[in-house]
Amino acid sequence: MTIKVVIADDQAMIRTGLRLVVEMAPGVEVVGEAADGRQAVALVRRLRPDVLLMDIAMPHLDGLGAARLLLADPGPPKIVMLTTFGTDGNLHASLRAGVNGFLLKSSPPEQLVSAIRIAAAGDALIDPAATVRVIASFAAQAEPVTPPELAELTERESQVLHLLGRGLCNSEIANELRIGEATVRTHSGRVLHKLGLRDRVQAVVFAYETGIVRPGAKEQTC
The missing domain is CATH 1.10.10.10 (Winged helix-like DNA-binding domain superfamily/Winged helix DNA-binding domain)
Known part of the structure; x- marks a missing residue:
């Protein structure tokens, strides 16, 4: 069965690059693109993809806000956030909201495809190069x-x-x-x-x- 994916990022070049990587993988199809969080929410609700690849930092509605809205819907997609290491203060809140994983935008193509497949299967992926360290920095702030x-x-x-x-x-x-x-x-x-x-x-x-x-x-x- 084909895994349907929506890509949400405010940078057109990033979206194009992600689409090229995703569509090279067998059994995975990009069904739509969004340039901001509001578009992402509307597109996902209309197209009902299996997986949403979404940047955290976007105009109008950021990735965290969009994720919270979509995860409150019945039958939400699996959400994999794309992040730049060391810049996303909302990482911890997004994980608590229930997203299915995080990847660096600099992650190799095979890791991106793996994250999509893992998320679609109902599991989650944490980019070991960044996410665990960022979670640790948040956890260290509280008893x-x-x-x-x-x-x-x-x-x-x-x-x-x-x-x-x-x-x-x-x-x-x-x-x-x-x-x-x-x-x-x-x-x-x-x-x-x-x-x-x-x-x-x-x-x-x-x-x-x-x-x-x-x-x-x-x-x-x-």
């Missing part, structure tokens, strides 16, 4: 709070949450804990369910905000 739901996790589930918070993917968690990837997926699902989290992006935010992972912890990539 960690330990929610009572943490007590419901088993020892193994707590270990999985810690590794999710460090940005490890399923294969890396499996290697770290010496268990199978299917078992990792099972534990991850239970962690998300018990903590009321939607995906692994929110699990990373949760891990930093509660002090499970401390700023400066080593991030890894798949």
Whole structure:
């Protein structure tokens, strides 16, 4: 089944470049482009794409505002934010709003396509080169709070949450804990369910905000 994508960015050259990358991937189709947040909201509501690639900084309505509006709709698209490292003060708020991931605009083409596929499949992608560090900088500004739901996790589930918070993917968690990837997926699902989290992006935010992972912890990539 073809994955339908809408691209939202106020720079025409960026949109063109993203379209070229996306449309080179088999099974992925760009169905529309928007130049600002308002256009993005209207276009998504009309075209009902599977995935929205959206810049945070846009005129009229920024990416955060557009994401909040769309995520309040029934059956919203998966949203992947595009960001420039070190410049987006709304990153943490966007993650809390429930977007499905973040990528640097300088990310390699294969990572962009991977993010689209991962989001469309219902999971989330965090760019390890930027997002975890930015989340850590936000989390460092407040005292960690330990929610009572943490007590419901088993020892193994707590270990999985810690590794999710460090940005490890399923294969890396499996290697770290010496268990199978299917078992990792099972534990991850239970962690998300018990903590009321939607995906692994929110699990990373949760891990930093509660002090499970401390700023400066080593991030890894798949």
